[in-house]
Amino acid sequence: MATRTFVALPAAGARALELLGQGLSVARTAAALRDETGEELDIADFVGDLAALGFVARIGDQPVPDAEPPPASLPWLRPHHVRHALHPALPMLVASLVLAALLVLIRRPDLLPGYHDLLWSPHGSLVLLTGAAAGWTLLFAHELAHLVTARAAGVPGRIRLGTRLQFLVMQTDISGIELAPRRHRLTSYLAGIALNLSVASALVLTLACTDTGTTAHRLAAAGLLIALMPLPFQLMVFTRTDLYFVLQDLTGCRNLYGDGLAYACHRYRRALRPHRAVTAPAPAPAASSTDPPDEQSTGPSADPSTGLPPHERRAVRLYSVILVTGTVACLAFMAAVTLPADVTLLVRAARGLGPGHGLARNADAAAVLVTLGGVNVLWLVTRWRDRTSRGPTATN
Template sequence: MEDVQDAEDLPRIEPSTHVLLHDLGVRRDGDEWIVGRMSTRTFVAMPAAGARAVELLGEGLSVARTERTLRAETGEEFDITDFIRDLAALGFVARIGDRPVPDVEPPRASLPWLRPQQVRFALSPVLPLLVGVLLSAAVAVLVRRPDLLPGYRDLLWSPHGSLVLLSGAAAGWALLFAHELAHLVTARAVGVPGRMRLGTRLQFLVMQTDISGIELAPRRHRLTAYLAGIALNLSVASALVIGLAVTDTGTTAHRLLAAALLLALMPLPFQLMVFTRTDLYFVLQDLTRCRNLYGDGLAYARYVFRRAVRLPRPGGTADADDPSTRLPPHERRAVRLYSVVLVAGTVACLAFMAAVTLPADITLLVRAARGLGPDHGVARNTDSAAVLVTLGGVNVLWLVTRWRDRRSRRSGG
């Protein structure tokens, strides 16, 4: 398919022109309306008059009649011609008059064979209750058996470092895939296509699921989709606790279950790092009714920094307007508070990487490289190769993913 045409390339729009819109979803959100096209995952917030104009155009009213209707209902004048051009730029218009508008290529969905009706159970109100029961049972077991609480030593279930690394990597990636699959399944149950892919958050390599379109769903379904991954991790961890309680301490099965339990719990503290747009970030954004908490928070932080050091804005001055003043009061307060968390958390993460993570990775990689060769035994060579493949592979994958994302942003993809 072709890209959407620029406004000047669109067919001429006359007062008598009728337009055909693509299938659009609409949901009221406070004083605004969310309007979007699920197939292209493009969504915008509009005032009530804009949503009403979309409704009238969708009913087949001409430009002139739409303007007259809106004027009669609101007492205000509206330029529907420009409005149609804006809709076309978003890919919402299929035809203007008798001429089709070139469409955009819709993003590919992960697991396209998975149908909403097949996963409707993910939206059942019974499911959170089952998760709660399982979690309560695990907490009760830990209260009676506090010795089952995992520690870092549980990861070292084998004396062979290569087995620990490879099994840990396999289990970790399997849990990560299951976490993202939970998001995808819940969103698909709502009718959102969803797409899983690798991404980066500061120094972290992550798997992420784009569930754009969930904005049109009711709040309960939105929050369910955002929290599905955390619920999956807690459910797995709870089942593992119960498994530990029924296996004999010291057995291989017990050690493996303890290691798996720690791997299931380890991603949960990361979710509190809302400055990296984790699952809890989207919950926070939804509850504060912000459109783009991260983007607006970053813009405000940059404004404050430039003002503090009196740096000129690119193409502007150091006294550029505060970007948060354009937001509604409730969003403005949330964005300004979030910007503090964003800056403090980012600085802390990067400082930790520079002081701890990076030196540790370099040390491990250097030791592994020195451990290879005919002068070392089979066990030492195997362990060194495992470290290089596992740790080195993750770092290379981070670099490749980061480069891909930056190139995609520069190309507008």
């Protein structure tokens, strides 16, 4: 927890860590494991890996320098301040609120919002400003829900901007939640969705209590749409959304995205050379005779999912299909729709600037350049930061 870095170790690695923690030297640890397992393990290399992760305080009398972990968001918020966030009754309260809203909508389907509810005012600037303010406020509250529930479980947590394919997102790093009980993990993963649903349900009840046509009713309808719009994005598990972490936890996978990507790359490489013979060594005694020959290979064409337990292997291979299909669809939509539209708007805005145009035209062009151009620049900066400093897995 002190380094904000977490790894999964095999049984021999966990035993080596235990022996080293007891004060045994590298040589004595290797000898003890040789006696226990009958295998010669490279403990010196293992210690080198541990030191690179920041898990080693000193080697002999020589301290090992360690980088400072990233600071936690809202460090003044202590676990005992928010311990009620993990109370078993809280999910029941959220479910009751959502059920009440659904019953209201069944009795009054006219309260279901449409796109026109976003245009609650005839003044476009007012609609945009209030929509942006409400959207960012809800987005921060969504991430704060992740942070609060993780902090209640003793995990520091950190909120920051990130990217998912072409999307700019706000995400919360709750690395360390893996050490908590499953109920606490799932609560932390689903806290953001639960907050959006709670806000949307409360607004449905507000709509039922206000007169149609009033400002309060129009604002509640617009807020309802803003609260619901991020939820379909959560289904895009190939971008590691909140539901991705739920899926990873329920399938018992340690790194569903990384293993799925590795398997997809393996299948892609094999598809590029379908006629090249694959050389595979003789199967090891422990290998299953039902495994395909290519899965028993240890060469460059070896299936990276072979070493996973059977339940993980099945989940990883299925997820790799979702990963490839979803990524291709998202990037194709960006190339065919989003990118041309953005470029067109930016070009029009650039042409609309200058002394030859009126004040209104210049103001409109400047607003487009600042908002749309600013978002794209922020995406590029965030993407560059993430590529140069890979951090622990985050939820968004």
